[in-house]
Amino acid sequence: MPSADVVVIGAGLAGLTAAIAAAESGAHVVVLAKGHAATHWGPGGIDVAGIPAASTPRDGIRLLAGQPGHPYGFLGDDVAAALDWLRPHLADGGVDYVGDLDTPLQAVPTSIGGTRRAAILPAGQAAALSPWSPGERLVVCGIAGFKDFWPEAIAASLSRERIWQGGSRPASVTPISVALPGLAARHNLNALEIARRFDDPAWRATAIAALARALAAVPGSGGRVALPAVLGIRDHAAVLAAVQEHLPAAPFEMPLVPPSVPGMRLYAALRAALIRAGGRVQIGEMIERVERDGRRVTAVTAAAAARMYTVRTGALVLATGGIAGGGLVAERDGRLMEVVLGLPVEAPPVNEWLALDAFDPAGHPLEKAGIRTDTELRPVGADGVPVFDNVRVAGSLLAGQRYIGERCGDGVALSSGRRAARSLTAVPAGHAAKPGSKRP
Amino acid sequence: MTIAELIMDASEEAVGYTSDECLKCNVCLTVCPVARVTDLFPGPKYVGPQAQRFRTGRAQPVQIAGMPIPLSPDVTVDYCSGCGWCTTACPAGVKVAEMNSQSRARMKAGKRPKLRDWGLGQTDLVGRVGVLFSPISNWALANRPIRALMETTVGIHREAPFPKFGRRTLQATWKRRQKRRGPAAVPGPDKAVVYFHGCSANYYEQHVADAAIEILKRNGFETIIPEQVCCGLPLISNGIYTEARQRAHKNLDVLARYARQGYRIVGTSTSCTHTIKAEYREMLDIHEDDASLVANATWDICEFLLDLHEQGRLDTRFGRLDEDLPYHAPCQLRSHGIGLPAMDLFALVPGLRAADMDHDCCGIAGTYGMKKEKYPIGMAVGAPLFDKIRASGAAEAACDSETCRWQIEKATGTRTRHPIEILLQAYRAGDAESRKRNEQPAAGGA
Known part of the structure; x- marks a missing residue:
């Protein structure tokens, strides 16, 4: 059974950001993903907060942070630093970005x-x-x-x-x-x-x-x-x-319909940054189960040819995406399930799931469904108490945002991915590689 | 065929049915090594889940009175190399590569295969004859006019990599050794493993088998080598499923007897072990209990050794190997879904600077890159890998699959070895170091 300090599930912007940041602070990181998706489908820009009422992304963050329960409420202040951190990584991969939080939001033709x-x-x-x-x-x-x-x-x-x-x-x-x-x-x-x-x-x-x-x-x-x-x-x-x-x-x-070339450039640059930092990405890994010891996750198991493939880990970042990304699935009885850990999902009641207008500017109520966390991104139960100590949630799986409708998905992914990594790698002991670790 | 029958047929066939999950996002295309280099193959989505709608589950196409018999929309599926990247990258769980292999087989069903494709599938026959006449066969395969003739008559490219036949088969060597040793009790499943050598170690690369046997012994496992035949992958790749199923059943009969007793089956050819683990069931539709029993008992050798290490049971007295080692992870290894066990093992060897070349495919894809019309595609697919290996300046490279090793060696001139050969070298270096320490007077405690 291979082992890692941090296993990240999901290879979109949030997962790769968390993985790069964790690997840079010295952790042995393995990213497991069932396939390529978010990056290869997206337009390749960094959408921070493109809501109609906002004049700039910074303005948009402020407005969204004021909405009750929005992840920008505790992550909004991190977005600028996360962007500054990201830019050189992408530039090293040959992808430069123009614009910052104070650039006026502009209607860009599609x-x-x-x-x-x-x-x-x-x-x-x-x-x-x-x-x-x-x-x-x-x-x-x-x-x-x-x-x-x-x-x-x-x-x-x-x-x-x-x-x-x-x-x-x-x-x-x-x-x-x-x-x-x-x-x-x-x-x-x-x-x-x-x-x-x-x-x-x-x-x-x-x-x-x-x-x-x-x-x-x-x-x-x-x-x-x-x-x-x-x-x-x-x-x-x-x-x-x-x-x-x-x-x-x-x-x-x-940008065009998938396969999105700008999205693939972004993925390639992020993946290269992760590999430079000593991390690993394994795609084709469908997560089957997670082993736990009390409030700690100890191993992650994916379906492999004939048998299961298990990675022992000190910590877990869930960056599996929302309903669109497959991190949440709807059951026939009107429950939303979080697919890896079965975490409690915050969601509107089932009778509100039917939106009469698919293009309602207010967005679909289900888009806000997700996992509620504390400010350290630990998933919490209905009582607000963390249900796991060494698990962090990042990206569009976080409750309270409309990652497409509010055009905040990339900003949330970057800021939460980076905070997840920092929060985990700042935790001393307990999650370090076992004695006789294979790491050189 | 009635509509009801068609639906029944489609739902019985698990692989084809996954096309229902396809979102048409074309992620499979983004990772396809063949589509990357040639226009002859439109990509996995087009010939796979997209064309699947026009196929029936059976070999006979749907016939509508008065209409010409529709041809399968997918003749270009023959340009799929079977690397499996599409299945790996699909976010929706569509078994694209498996679908393509099955439709190739369906396209070829009922027709006599090309002599070349049939021959490339007959690795046992070719191996046996080659070994029998090894001085002559090796001469012939190295002879340029003969190779040119082979290209024009049979369609095997004159530059395609071919290994040298051994002087005798591993099976023959092993039987001889057993005979010399005399009858001995076979140790139980905790002290012995069954070795699936595959065709390469049997006919061409006995040194890989020797390295495996020695490393297993160092780690407390005797080797059992039962009678076995080709795993069937070359036949599957060439669309000859009927014969592939015969091979599969022969192997399953033998291996299941051991698996039932709790023996693990360890292989040095990562494509053979993957075939036994996954493709007997998924591609060949063999669903007897034996197939899953044997699949669950089968291990790639590096996977097996890494598992020993995780249990704290691997002998890690590796000596120093001060060298750069470019490593290529074969497509079939990735389809195992077990990460890169060879890289994890290399990390245990002091001084060894192993580097994953991080390239999708070397281009050979079993027998694909040997074919006259596909050789240039294979070389183009592997070109960035060859450049990286050459640029590394390393004296040798490592790779878990034999045909990839032959391809890399031929294309780069860099000696390319199985990871366990490198590990054996490290064990030997360790032995030499400890002999040296023992010769010197003890210099005080640690």
Whole structure:
């Protein structure tokens, strides 16, 4: 049975943040995840608090922290430090982020022709963040044969004033479609395949030349060009630099349906940071049971080929996600179950589960369901007393937030992941590796 | 076939049924090593859960009067290498790789397999003949004109890695040794394990078997080597399920007798042990009690040794090995879901700087990368790994699977060994160190 100081369950932003932070303070960390999900599905930005009433993320944190039971009530002050801590890790992995807590939230156009409020975006998407100057044009540039990005539909939608949520907007939105070399005959073309082609310097040069020619043929000058988020994956920084240099308009990427290339870049950078810190990530691990000794978790067991695979551990971080991520499942009798430990779940009564409008701006009541913790992120029972001493909860599994509706999921993930790690690694003794530990 | 029958058929077939869980998120594509390098394979989702809707559970496609017989939508499934990454990464529990293997078998069912695919599946036959004529067969496999001829006639790429045949099989050597030793009582299951050598240790790499036997002995386990046949994985990979099932049943008959007595079955080929643990049941649909009994008793050797260590029973008197050791975790090892036991064991060896190369696949995927049309794909899949190993400047590398070792060795020129060979070397270094200490006059207590 292998052993670890800290086992983290879940390889999304919260889990990887907790794992990196714990590994950096010297703990032997193993991340177990059933597969890839959150990062590979998400748009790759850092959403801290994109609510309509907020002018900046900091403002949004303040407003959300004022809501009874919101995790920002005790985590809000940590977000700035967590972001500062994260940035260099991501930069080492070739992913730079633009914007901070005081950057004004801006309506950023999306690849279905809507907008979303954002302030902190990867460099590839950052050109969408500045307000639109009077007369500034937007060209939406698709790739011929690529069915996940429809420039005509996007442009038609973005030409409507109300889409821009009352903010500034481009003077004109023009769709174009460009044929890129070697893609014409493909039936199942997806973002990842195009991104990999952009990694190849020779193909990249030809493709960028074709994009530049097509843009030059559009009447008008300057402005910005929206491209599908396919500008390289391993070598994204170089691709972005080349695109910025050669296109006659300021380019920005629009995140797409999964597989999300910006999300994969984020995952790769986080994973690399964890491995540099001495941690390990094992995916394909479906957690079956957890061994405990009183109020301590002592081992985590996953289903392996033929037998179970058990890791003995000093501590556990649960970063399994909410209902969307699979950390919570609904039973037919109207109970929500936390899947790993069976922790008490705070949830609205079952008769409130049916939302009549799927797109109600107030969000779905179930989104707030989750695990209630103390300020050290220990899960607590109905009486507010921790039910485990060496377990911490991080990310969208935390109760009281609308991680999608309030666009606070990434900020909560970062601040809770880091606090979970600090809280565990600050605990002396008891969780240290057993004598004769295999660690070198 | 009626609709009801179709539904029955689909629900009986557990693997195919998991396609219902597919969200179409394409996470499987993001980890597919083959789709990463070639357009010939559209990716696991397209040929797997997506195409699954158009398949029936049986070999015969649905026939509607007046309509042409629909072809399976998935001919490109043959470009799946079977590495299993898609299944590992799927957040919804879809058995993508298993689905693809089964649909390949279904596509090929009822047709006579290509001579090449059939031959690559017959590792026992090839091994026996090769060993019998080993000087000639080794010469032939190293002879360029013959290899060129093999490529054009049979379709095995002229550059594909082939190991050298041994002078005799491990089975023959072992029987001879047993005979010399005379009759001896077989120790009980706490003092002996059954060794599943697989084809590689039997026909090509007896030194791996020797290392396993010696290490097991040092740790208090005698080795039992019963009659056994190929695990069947090369047949599964080539879509020849009927013959694969015959192999599986033969092995299960033998191994179950031991498993019932409580013996553990330890293997040095991580792909063989994974086949016994998982694929007899999941891919070949063998659901007799023996299949799960044997699966539960089967261990990859590094998994077994690490388990001994966790129980405090592993002899850890490893000597110093002052070297860099690039390590590649084979795809099949990852499908075990047991982490990286070899890396954990390497950490016990003083001075050894083992480094996980952290690359998805070396490209050989069993017999995949040996085929004429797939060799360039395999080489492209493995290229970043080869670059990393070459750049490490290390004198040798380690890997738990034989075909991966041959591929890495061929592509990089770096000698590539099974982790237990490295561990044996460390034990020997430990022995030498303790001899040296004993020769010197005692320098006072510790």
